Amino acid sequence: MKKIVLPLAIVLIAAAVAYSDVTETLTPYRGDAVEGLEGLAFDGEHFSAPGRPPVPRNAVQSIEFRLDDLPMNHGRDARATGLTPLARAKLDQGARMAEDFPGVGGVILVDDGEFVYREDGTHAYRYHFAGLVLKEEMKSWAQIAIGFTEGRSRGRILFAHSINPDGTVARLAPDAVKVSSPSEAMQFFNANRKVLSGVIPGVEVGSIVEYGYEYEYYNPEDPRLFSPGYLFQGTEPVVFSQVEVTVPKATTFRYVTRNFPEGLDEEPAVEEDGQTKTYTWLVEGMPPVTPEPMMPPIHDLVPMMDASIFESHDEVFDLLRKLQEARIRQTPEIDAKVNEIVGDAATTDDKIARIYHWVQENTRYISIKGSLGAGFSGHTAQETFENRYGDCTDKAILFATMLGSVGVDSYPIIVRTNDAGVAVTEIPMLSGNHCISEVCLPDRSFYLDTTSQNYRYPYFRADDHGVFALNAIRGDIKRIPLPPPSDNRRLSHLDVVLAPNGDAVVRTRNEYNGNIEAGVRGFWKSVREDDRKLRMAQYVNSISPGAVLDDFALSDLNDLATPLTMRIDYALPKHAIRAKDLMYLRMPTLERDYPEVALDARRYPIQYYTTEERVLEIDLTLPQGFRPKWLPPPLTIANPYLEFRAAYEEDAGRVRFREDFRRVQRIVPPEDYPAYRDALREIAAFSKQEVFLTGKGG
Numbered sequence: 001m002k003k004i005v006l007p008l009a010i011v012l013i014a015a016a017v018a019y020s021d022v023t024e025t026l027t028p029y030r031g032d033a034v035e036g037l038e039g040l041a042f043d044g045e046h047f048s049a050p051g052r053p054p055v056p057r058n059a060v061q062s063i064e065f066r067l068d069d070l071p072m073n074h075g076r077d078a079r080a081t082g083l084t085p086l087a088r089a090k091l092d093q094g095a096r097m098a099e100d101f102p103g104v105g106g107v108i109l110v111d112d113g114e115f116v117y118r119e120d121g122t123h124a125y126r127y128h129f130a131g132l133v134l135k136e137e138m139k140s141w142a143q144i145a146i147g148f149t150e151g152r153s154r155g156r157i158l159f160a161h162s163i164n165p166d167g168t169v170a171r172l173a174p175d176a177v178k179v180s181s182p183s184e185a186m187q188f189f190n191a192n193r194k195v196l197s198g199v200i201p202g203v204e205v206g207s208i209v210e211y212g213y214e215y216e217y218y219n220p221e222d223p224r225l226f227s228p229g230y231l232f233q234g235t236e237p238v239v240f241s242q243v244e245v246t247v248p249k250a251t252t253f254r255y256v257t258r259n260f261p262e263g264l265d266e267e268p269a270v271e272e273d274g275q276t277k278t279y280t281w282l283v284e285g286m287p288p289v290t291p292e293p294m295m296p297p298i299h300d301l302v303p304m305m306d307a308s309i310f311e312s313h314d315e316v317f318d319l320l321r322k323l324q325e326a327r328i329r330q331t332p333e334i335d336a337k338v339n340e341i342v343g344d345a346a347t348t349d350d351k352i353a354r355i356y357h358w359v360q361e362n363t364r365y366i367s368i369k370g371s372l373g374a375g376f377s378g379h380t381a382q383e384t385f386e387n388r389y390g391d392c393t394d395k396a397i398l399f400a401t402m403l404g405s406v407g408v409d410s411y412p413i414i415v416r417t418n419d420a421g422v423a424v425t426e427i428p429m430l431s432g433n434h435c436i437s438e439v440c441l442p443d444r445s446f447y448l449d450t451t452s453q454n455y456r457y458p459y460f461r462a463d464d465h466g467v468f469a470l471n472a473i474r475g476d477i478k479r480i481p482l483p484p485p486s487d488n489r490r491l492s493h494l495d496v497v498l499a500p501n502g503d504a505v506v507r508t509r510n511e512y513n514g515n516i517e518a519g520v521r522g523f524w525k526s527v528r529e530d531d532r533k534l535r536m537a538q539y540v541n542s543i544s545p546g547a548v549l550d551d552f553a554l555s556d557l558n559d560l561a562t563p564l565t566m567r568i569d570y571a572l573p574k575h576a577i578r579a580k581d582l583m584y585l586r587m588p589t590l591e592r593d594y595p596e597v598a599l600d601a602r603r604y605p606i607q608y609y610t611t612e613e614r615v616l617e618i619d620l621t622l623p624q625g626f627r628p629k630w631l632p633p634p635l636t637i638a639n640p641y642l643e644f645r646a647a648y649e650e651d652a653g654r655v656r657f658r659e660d661f662r663r664v665q666r667i668v669p670p671e672d673y674p675a676y677r678d679a680l681r682e683i684a685a686f687s688k689q690e691v692f693l694t695g696k697g698g
Contacts, residue, residue, distance in 0.1 A: 010557060028059050031587050062149075079208050084159075086110055087130035087210050090239045093285070094132050095662030099235040103287055104236055106131050106138035109208070111241040113230055117309065119248045119275075121223025122216070126158075130210040130235075133203060138236070142203040144172070146213050150192040153217045157196065160211035162203045170202030172211070222319070226309050227429050232283040233302035241286060245307060246278045253279065254427040255307035264303065294596040295604040296667070299421030307612055308429035313477070316428045320472035320549050323377035324412050327397045330405055331382050338405040351406045352439060353457035357560040359450040367391035376430065377412070392435040395450040399437050409440040412472040413447065415480070417463040418609060418666070425468050425477050436464055438471060447480050454518040454525070456560050462515040462609035466666050483615035485662040488514035493617045496588060500623040502576035506544070506588050508568040515610055517564045540570045544588045547572055581696040583626065587618050587657055592687040597677040606668040606676070622693060628655055629694035634684045637679050639667045641672070644683055648691070655691060679682040 026047060027033040037049040037337050048052035078521040080088045090109040098107050110130040117123040131141050142162065146155035177198040203209055220226075230243040249272065261265035268279040283303055283640035295301070310316050341358050344349045366389040378384065378393035381401035390398065395410035403410040414432035416423035424431040436449040447469065466482045491511045498504050513522055527535050537549040550569040555562060576585035596606050622628075627650070634647035646659040661683070667674045 026055065026060060027092070028055065028216075040122070040639065055696045067073075079163040079165060081167060082161065082163040082169040083130065083208065083210060084110075084128070086112070086128070086240070087208070088131070091132075091208075093239045094237075097239060098132065098134060099286070101237050101288055105135040106133050106141065106236050108234070108236055108238045109240065110236055111232075113243040115226075115228040115243070117245075117247045117251065119251075121220050122218050123220070123226050124216040126212065126214045127229075128210075129211045132207060132232045133205055133207045133209060136205060138332070139205070140204050140524065141209040143197070144199040144200065144213065145195050145197040146215055147193065147195050148215065150194055150611065152192075152219045152221065154217065155196045155213060155215045157198065158212040158214055160198065160200050162200050162207045163207045163210070164202060164204060168202065170200065172198045172200045176201075177521050183596060188421075193308055203615075224310055224315070224319070227307065229306040231298065231302050231304050232281070233286045234288060234298070235289050235291065237288050238283070238286040240282075240284055240412070242280065243305065244278055244280045246276050247309065249275055249277050252309055252311050253307060254278070254310070254429075255279070255305060256424055256426040257281075257303070257305050259301060266303070269639065270665070273687050279307075290603070292602055292604050293598060293608050295602075296607040297419060297421045301604055302500045303406045303654065306429065306431070307423045308427050310428035313428040314475065316430060316470075317319065317472045317475040320376060320414070320430075320470075321475070324473055325379055327380045328401050328404065328412075329381060330401055332383055334381060334401055335405045337385070338402050340404060341402075346406065348406075348441065349458075352403065352408060353561065355399065355406070356448055356450065356457045359395055359402065359628070360453045360455070360560065361558075362388060363395050363450070364389040364396065365391060365395075365451055376414075378435070392449075392451045396435045396437045399450050399668045403439065411438045411440070411471050411473050412436075413466045414472070415464055417461075418465065418467050418607075419463050423468040423470075432470065434464070436469075438469065452518060454520075454522040454560075454630070456517060456563065458515070459483075459514045460519065461518075462488070465610040482611055482666060483514065485611040485664055488516050488611055489613040489615070490516045491617075492589065493619075494588060495619050495621070497621045497624055498576055498583075498585070498626075500578075500626075502574045502578050502583065502585075504572040504575040504585075506570050506572060508545075508566075508569075508589075509568075510566040510568070512564050512566075516612070520566070521557055521564050524554055536568065540568060544570070544572055544575075546575070581694055582629070583623075583693040583695070584690045585693075586688065586690050587620070590618070590659070590687050592684050594680040594684055597673075597680045600677075602670050602673045605670060606673070608663065608666050610666060612661075612663045614659070614661040616657070616659040618655075620655040620657070620691075622653055622655065623695070624653075626693045626695045627653075628691065630692040631655065632689040632691070637682065639675060639679055641668050641676055642679060644679070646683075646686060 025033050025035045026037060034052070037052065047057055047060055049052040061474045072344065080091055083091065087110050094109045098104070108131045109130070110128055112128040113470065114126045115123065116125075128556065129141075131138065133139055133141060133639045144157060144160060146157070148155045157172065157177060162170050164170075177196065179194055179196050183195060200209060200211065228243070228245050232238070232241040243530040245253070255268070257266040264283060268281045271278045271280070286303075289298060289301060337356065341354050343354070345351045345354055376393065378397040384390040384394040384398045393412060400410040400412060413436050414430070415434050415436055416432045417434050418503065420433050434451075436447055436451075438445060438447055446458060447460055448458065448465055449455065452461055455461065464480060467480055468477055469480050470477050489512070493509045495507045496504055524532065532554075533549070533552070534551045540547040542547055548571045550571060552566065552568045555565045557564070572588060575588070576583045631650070635644065637644040641664060643662040644660065646657070648655060648657050
């Protein structure tokens with residue numbers, strides 16, 4: 001028997017852990033100790049146990065836990081004895097799935113969630129997990145972490161143990177459960193946010209990890225913010241995946257399902273019991289998702305469910321509209337700063353650009369959240385202006401307010417970025433993870449995103465492209481259009497001088513815009529100025545092996561009003577191979593590889609962030625007396641996803657080359673993959689062809 005005595009300072013943590021084989025002794029400050037308690041619980045104010053009156057927290061001096069000795073079980077599968085009945089029933093099927101999918105890190109035996117919404121607007125979530133560990137990396141299943149917000153929600157671990165192949169059971173002890181503030185980056189702060197966590201001991205390859213926990217939202221700021229969601233598949237095989245949602249009969253419940261394969265029922269089983277209605281989705285025997293290069297986020301691939309209790313989209317719009325409009329308020333201080341920023345700007349576009357760049361550069365991204373208003377609609381424009389920091393919602397509110405000072409309409413827009421999956425718009429709910437801006441002029445409207453510090457007007461972040469945009473103030477949902485490839489463009493011009501011995505000197509001039517410009521700008525801003533030459537030397541050697549950097553220059557990285565340019569000068573010793581009167585070489589920087597088409601077939605789409613245009617021009621000056629003997633024939637490709645044209649030509653002692661590549665869509669579906677794969681492989685093969693020169697007869 002193991003005995004643990006906890007002081008009151010951590011009693012709350014210990015009382016959040018409940019085991020059927022744990023007994024407790026409660027010692028008050030006054031009176032006799034109460035022994036033999038089972039199922040001790042703590043609700044934030046009182047300790048209680050079945051059949052016992054509640055005891056106020058301030059009256060408790062200590063809690064003593066006695067844990068039964070860990071049993072040793074042996075048999076055909078000794079692990080079965082220590083499992084819950086549900087996990088035990090799935091053990092044989094889990095073993096078969098481990099054999100069916102060799103190489104997986106583990107098999108999920110039980111993935112069972114339960115959402116409960118109550119008439120008073122409070123709600124709870126309970127989760128039961130069991131997994132068979134097959135590789136070292138799946139030992140991470142031993143880590144349990146439950147986030148909650150003090151004053152609004154709480155979490156507790158119901159049980160947690162591991163069972164080794166010999167039947168040894170190791171349980172997470174109450175004194176090993178901790179409450180801490182989350183390890184947050186410097187950009188995110190919430191003083192009330194806490195994490196209840198623990199690590200289940202004894203987990204090895206071959207162990208089964210099993211635990212259950214409960215999360216309760218007992219003081220919701222808005223009772224309508226109940227949005228249960230579930231994914232029924234992952235990167236490991238799943239034997240049993242189930243979710244139940246229970247709501248009062250009178251409560252509106254709307255749901256949407258996606259990605260259910262043929263033969264798998266996407267409609268829930270519905271049961272009524274007294275005053276409640278329960279919706280249950282059950283999926284069994286799901287294979288693992290095998291990762292493919294550049295595939296969409298898993299949210300868009302696996303069977304999923306999202307739900308809401310909002311009556312209509314208008315109800316969602318009204319909720320956000322009131323919060324946003326209350327925060328978009330011009331002040332004398334903001335108006336004065338806007339007048340200073342726009343200065344002598346002659347056009348509306350110039351004014352918008354100057355304000356856009358100012359908000360990007362002068363409002364540091366830091367998120368301080370603690371309420372519904374701050375979370376979904378930011379702080380007031382004046383607060384963000386004074387603090388000089390804020391998150392995406394704060395910056396969108398400030399930007400709308402500042403544009404209002406020059407008579408331009410702008411709205412905060414809720415989006416779900418394209419790397420997080422397609423937003424749910426089929427039912428009324430808040431399905432977003434980011435906030436950007438919609439700018440409306442008399443002749444056009446467009447989108448901007450002030451969260452990045454590297455996008456030059458009128459360009460904005462690529463993960464916003466092609467997504468749904470919720471405009472609560474105006475009350476509509478639209479899709480942000482994909483920009484044309486020319487809005488994400490790189491133009492590279494190379495002057496290459498080839499010597500008779502095969503040495504080459506290369507002078508490169510690059511121009512950028514859009515997402516490509518922002519990426520290049522952001523990278524070089526992150527490199528210390530005294531390290532940039534070394535990093536550039538490494539870069540040119542990576543694109544042209546053997547390159548020796550001579551010099552390079554970047555335009556002002558901090559000047560968002562001016563397009564970014566880059567100059568690179570380098571030498572390529574022995575770049576061309578000479579054999580008497582014959583010389584051959586590959587054009588510098590031309591070689592291409594496309595890892596997204598490495599597979600012969602794909603199950604999932606290819607997904608890019610956005611469109612792209614790449615233009616490469618090369619002027620190759622030949623050694624005196626040499627001329628082309630053979631130049632690769634031109635290549636032209638056009639399909640719904642890309643356009644490509646490349647051609648060589650001879651011109652008075654020179655070889656000129658031009659390549660135009662345009663990707664015109666974000667997503668390539670599996671059914672179109674073979675043609676797309678063949679096109680990119682043809683381009684890659686073309687890029688590796690060599691130019692042959694001859695000096696014979698020169």
